[in-house]
Amino acid sequence: MKMYFKREQFFLFGAIKGFIFICCVFFVNPGYAETGKQNNSVAQYKKLLAEQQKEFQLQRQIIAEQGKALEQLKLRLDSLTNQGAEKQMPVKQASNKPQIVAANTKKQPSTSPNPLPSKPVGQAPPGTTEKPRPPEIPRLSDTVGGVLTRKGNIVFEPSMQYAYTSNNRVFLDAFTFLPAIAIGLIDLREVKRHSFIGTLGTRYGVTDRLEVEFRLPYVYRDDTQRSRPVSIGAGADETFNATGNDIGDLEFAGRYQLTNGSNGWPILVGNIVATAPTGKSPFDVEYVQAQGVPGATFPTELPTGAGYFSFQPSLTALYPTDPAVFFGNLSYSYNAETSTNFGKINPGDTLGLSFGLGFGINERSSFSLGYSHKHVLESEIDGKGIGGSTLDIGQLLVGYSFKYTPKTTFNLSLGIGTTNDSQDVSLNFRVPMTFDFL
Structure with a gap:
């Protein structure tokens, strides 16, 4: 009985020990199950x-x-x-x-x-x-100065010009049989002339190298003439005053840049200027007999135009050498023949030459110095030459330019006469204003 109990205990103890081991394996360390x-x-x-x-x-x-x-x-x-x-x-x-x-x-x-x-x-x-463009210098004339308008830009340029001329003339209507003796009328005349010309100009850039221009002037003139014949013993001078104001001759112009100034060559610009006689013609002005001065006549009004068509091609050369720009211009003006009450008048053609230099003071201001000379050939009436009709017109030119804004510039030019046939002084003030058109 005792042995049986011990054997039963042994088996019971072994069963309990195995159960505890299984529990430890599955409950105490479950990671072993997922190895x-x-x-x-x-x-x-x-x-x-x-x-x-x-x-x-x-x-x-x-x-x-x-x-x-x-x-x-x-x-x-x-x-x-x-x-x-x-x-x-x-x-x-x-x-x-x-x-x-x-x-x-x-x-x-x-x-x-x-x-x-x-x-x-x-x-x-x-x-x-970008291709080189002509440098900007103060405008001295219609063919010298400024810069070509860029493509798609339009420039409105109002301007005002004043000119003053004084001249002493001797009119001889007499017969001379000895160098010191004359029979007839010898008239000494002093002429003072004031001219005001207001112009509205418009330029448009067709391309960066081509621009066209149209100018509409309005002219006001005032002349004072004092005359005194010396051959009839007149005791007093006769003073005559005449004025004239009207639209002047319309002007059309085109400019094209021929070269870009590469390889040391100057920049060449071709110019064409044409005028139409829309102003008062000098051949249509009426003259009256002066009182107290026998044989002397005076105009009743002053002309505002030339009275004939003209066509002027020219070539401008610009050579930039920073900060100066040298320039020169050659021109030939063809003046068309016109019919008048006196017959067919052929105004003499004109040869022109100008040169000078422009100098940049800073980014906004510059000035220029130049000289212009024009030689007017002999005029004709009905195919016969008019003696003494040749003229030489010389002027010393000074120009100033100030860029007020990127789109607006003030330009002032001064001309001083150097020959007897030229104006004593002329002033021209321009205000070009640039706008984007296209």
Whole structure:
């Protein structure tokens, strides 16, 4: 009985011990039950890590290829810059942004062509820069000074001109049989003339090298003449005053830049100026007999136009040497024949020459000095020359220019007569204002 109890105890004790061991295995350390699963997860992680390392190596290879493509692109741009080419050939390279591939995929990054920029980058290649334009200098005349209007811009230029002329004339209507004895009328006459001309001008830039211009003047003139015959013993001077005001002759002009001044050559600008006789013609002015001065006649009003068509081509040369600009102009004016009550009058053609220099004081102001000379050929009536009708008109020219705003400039020019046939003094004030038209 005792042995049976001990054997039963042994089996009971062993059963209890086995139960405790099982509980410890399943409840105290349950990780042992999942050891197989853990081993499978570690293998997957190692496989995933290997794939990521391969992907990383692939991305590094892509970046290296892109660096080589960028270097080729830089060399290509440098080559095009040195050669002055206007067009650049596209260079194929890998995509700028590498694609991120998922851990469980095996997609390869795609490549696409990357063309060169459509606009210039950095310094523009030679040949694509803006062509040189005539330098801006104070305007001295209709053919010398200023700068051509840019394409699509329109310039309104109101101006006011004042001119003063004084002259002493001797009229001889007599018969001379000895150098010191004359029989007839000898008239000494002093003439003082004031002229005011207000002009509205408009210039338009057809291209950067071609502009057209239209000018509409309004003229006011005032003449004072004092006359005294010396051959009849007149005791008093006769003073006569006459005025005239009306629209002047319309003016049309065109200017074209022929050369750009490269290779040491000057900039050449061709000019064409044409006038139409819309003002009061001097051949239509009536004259009256002066009282107290036998044989002397005076006009009842003053003309405001020339009375004939004219056409003047000219060539202007500009040579910039910073900060000065040398200029010169040659012109020929053709004056058309016109019919009058006196017959067919052919005004003499005119040869013109001017030269000088402009100097920039700073970015907003400049001045210029020049000289202009015109020689008027002999006039004719019904094919016969008029003696003493040739004229020489010389003027010393001084110009000042001030840029008030980027679009508005003040321009003042002064002309001082150097010959007997020229005006004593003339002042011209212009205010060109630029607007974007197209």
